[in-house]
Amino acid sequence: MNMIGQSVDRVEDDDLLQASTRFVGSLAFENMLHMHVVRSPYAHARLKSVIVGKAASAPGVVAVWTGNDIRELPPIGFRRIPDRDLLQHRQPVMASDELRYVGEPVAIVLATDPCLAEDAGRLVAIDAEIRPPVLDCGPETDTRTETRMRGGNEVARIEKGYGDVEAAFAAAEHKISISCRLARQTAVPMETRGAIAVPHPGAAGFDLYGAAKVPHANRQELARMLSLDIGGVVLREGHAGGGFGVRGELYPEDVLVAFAALRLRRPVKWIEDRSEHFLAINHSRDQTIHLDAAVSKTGVIAALRARIATDQGAYLRTHEIKVSDLSCAFLPGPYRIPAYQATATVHLTNKTPCGTYRAPGRFEATFAMERMIDAIAKALELDPVEVRRRNLISATEMPFDRQIEATGKRVVYDSGDYLQTLDTAIRAFDLPELRRTAEERRQRGECIGVGLAMFVEKTDTALHETARLELASDGKIEIVTGTSSLGQGMETALAQIAADGLGFPIDVFRIVRGQTDRISQSGGTFASRTTVMAGSAVHEACRIFRQKLIETCAALLDETTDRATLHREGCRINGRNVGLSELRAMIDASAPSTQLVAEADFSSGAMACPYGVHIAQVKVDPDDLSITVEKYHIAYEIGRAVNPDLVKAQLLGGAVQGIGGALMEEISFSSDGQPLTTSFADYVTPRIVDVPAFEILLLEDWPSPTNPLGLKGAGEGGINAAGAAVAAAVEDAFAAKIAPRQLPITPRALFDLLSKTDDRLTSPLLRR
Known part of the structure; x- marks a missing residue:
């Protein structure tokens, strides 16, 4: 059908325009609690104590926890470890001894209503000894304070290069120098962060709604931090109102929501307001x-x-x-x-x-x-x-x-x-x-x-990517991918690649994305990789799926595969057209447990x-x-x-x-x-x-x-x-x-x- 290269309308827009898809902020579960994060008002201070008595007795409050209540949780890990010495600089889930920036989590309040949780949060008192902040990279920075910053607050040094630089400068006819400076910024997507953790029966794990960008990597890290079997951690991505690099990383709030849900055996929800966003999301x-x-x-x-x-x-x-x-x-x-x-x-x-x-x-x-x-x-x-x-x-x-x-x-x-x-x-x-x-x-x-x-x-192209094609019960072909939608139109792009590979209309396909219980592996959505990596995996899965369609249809009609081809509606065999819905019904009638599935990996060096x-x-x-x-x-x-x-x-x-x-x-x-x-x-x-x-x-x-x-x-x-x-x-x-x-x-x-x-x-x- 030559669908690649066509500017077709986005397939995801109907759901968005008709509000048939739901963002995490609009989700709710029975018996759900709401989390409010109490944050440091100081850029740098020694934390003496966090006084929570008044907050704990406030209306609607179920629990108030500080860093001392969650000391068993390790710091949040890196995706890669370029130098093990850097591990000492990871962020803890909540501060317990020292406050290092305005907005750092100090306590969480869990209540039956988000307004009650926020009101109670104002009753939490922080007793701290204020210290001079370190605010620049210069060698003049005060390093006498008891921080984990060292040697003029430099924590890492990277060296790269090639060729004889010294000889080139010695022989140069001109030497030109400039200095450039780029201010601190952040991405401010339309939708701020949010998460809902819903515990599984028997404390075996939880579902986390609000996942974005890299669900599989975050699932692995959450399982490690919470000492759970990875199969018990299920991340579920809905639509996200923008990403741009800051959404979808694993933040303290994500861990705290999951931890609270597991400990209290109730769903827990947290939605970031815009002020929190400027204080707490990655700059x-x-x-x-x-x-x-x-x-x-x-x-x-x-x-x-x-x-x-x-x-x-x-x-x-x-x-x-x-x-x-x-x-x-x-x-x-x-x-x-x-x-x-x-x-x-x-x-x-x-x-x-x-x-x-x-x-x-x-x-x-x-x-x-x-x-x-x-x-x-x-x-x-x-x-x-x-x-x-x-x-x-x-x-x-x-x-x-x-x-x-x-x-x-x-x-x-x-x-x-x-x-x-x-x-x-x-x-x-x-x-x-x-x-x-x-x-x-x-x-x-x-x-x-x-x-x-x-x-x-x-x-x-770091990490390989997996795509799974499956003939669903309604005759649609599901494209299951672990990559995420951040508003970039990835559903449309993947559907076009599949339509091109199989020769079916684009509306035959349904994208299932970011559900860690539907596909075992994915690198996620970052660094402009989704169409290249997931698209290539879909392309390969289509080759396998095409052959399985032909073989299945031929077997059901007791024909040889050389007499079968694909056409726009499904399979044509010995002059008979078999649509995808009809084929699904035939499979269900003859072998109900049979799945018509093709899965393929793609990796690039x-x-x-x-x-x-x-x-x-x-x-x-x-x-x-x-x-x-x-x-x-x-x-x-x-x-x-x-x-x-x-x-x-x-x-x-x-x-x-x-x-x-x-x-x-x-x-x-x-x-x-x-x-x-x-x-x-x-x-x-x-x-x-x-x-x-x-x-x-x-x-x-x-x-x-x-x-x-x-x-x-x-x-x-x-x-x-x-x-x-x-x-x-x-x-x-x-x-x-x-x-x-x-x-x-x-x-x-x-x-x-x-x-x-x-x-x-x-x-x-x-x-x-």
Whole structure:
């Protein structure tokens, strides 16, 4: 049927629009309790005691527990263990001796009503000895306090590199240095976190509703922490209102809900409010990158040094030091870079712990690398596009071994022609005309700029993926997968792959996802892997299922398989059409216990690497220095698009998030460690009026050799280079008199940059 490549409507939207699917917040169970988390009001303190007497006697309260009541629970583990010394920095489920960030769980209240639980929580008193907080990564940090931070609060150091960097710098005609800074941000999905644990009879385990992203990994960790057989832990995913890296990790609240349900033998529900979300969910970014480049007079980079410092917050959570590792590994981007040396240090501070956020490590690395390319162009008086051309890896060098590893896996760019994509983007979006028009508008007094940035992404193929196809009792074919829906349209993509593989209409298929009792294994949904990994597993399962359909139909009709084929409605054999519902009825009549099932695994030894070009056009208001992105263009090489409209939607949504990170989103703290951004009144995100005119070009010139369908991921290409492209456009708007190297570029930050220039007449604000 050739369904791959078609922009069909999303199959999941009917359920969402008709409200026939339910989010965790709307679920309820008989005799259910509600959990409220009492959180630390201090960034750093020694915890003396938690006084719970008044709360325990409040109306509707069933139990109040502190860290001393759950000491048997171990800290939350990592997905991988890069260094066993890091285990000491894992987050405990509740604080018992020391408070390390505002928002850290100190006690939980369990009551018959959520309002009663919250009211009782206000009666919990915390007796603590306040200590000075550690709020930055610098060597001046006070390490005399009794924290687990050591050596200037550095807890990990990552080294990567190849080639003779020293020799390249010694011979260099030019040495160029820049420093970049990315603020602390978080993902703020529309739906905050939530969980309901429903205990099984006989204390054998529980069902956990509200799972997202990685149900199987979280099931394994919950079973370990709660000393349960893994078969007794069942995670159930519904729909989720966004993910973006922060939803679905295993948090203290998930463990506490399950623990309380097991101990009290009643269902327990917890729903996060938005204020809690800003205090407790993973933050990200908060990275400083210093680059030194050894460059020839023609702008060719001979060597690159990188020093990266990451403020990780108070603990290492599920993803440990992964973001810093990814920044080191992907900083060279699409450029050849003959010699490279990177050092990343990870630091603990008294802030909310950090994790991943869409394009983790790559958004940061791309920003720094692209800013370096623009700095080289400015220093040597070259066109920034020409500097890129002279440094890009060529198509003849593919696959290109980067000679470094990312999170334990060799980085090899699988396929592509970066120069071809750059030139295609320049022609398709008419970059010369964009530049000419911007210059004309500048001549008329407007502050307009155009910026370009390139990037390489990765599709994570870590862990194998399993897919199961089963002919259900109603004649539908169920596609059972452990991957998760986070709003990205994965149900549609997998159904299209199955429809293509079997030749059936797309409405024949029903997706069952994120139910750990329906499928034994899954890596989950992260790092743009779902369509590549689960899609490839579905593709293979279809091959097996096709053969089983033919064999089953032939056996039931006492025919040979060579006389059977598939058609749009089911199976055709010896001139007779047998629909799927009829086939199911025949199976039930002759062998009721028979299942028509095919299961297949897919694994890949290499990551698929999509890549592309971002071009941004911005306008700066001279009165208040606010920045508006007027136009945004993306050219993206995806290898092969299962559903082009879904890919474009992913790219557009990612770019809007990137614009938010470039211009407005920042989590800040007071000098005593108090968060200053705990609501949308303080944390500014893009509105619909901030979305620019978009033009997106999908390219399918270089299918990936890492999987049978040639797929590359789509989830993070839209955000990856957004910060770099917007910063370049702002620099262009001021005729390169400033060089923004810190995100976000708020009006205040832009004012500070302009204040340092000789030309103080650019803005009316500076003339006052």
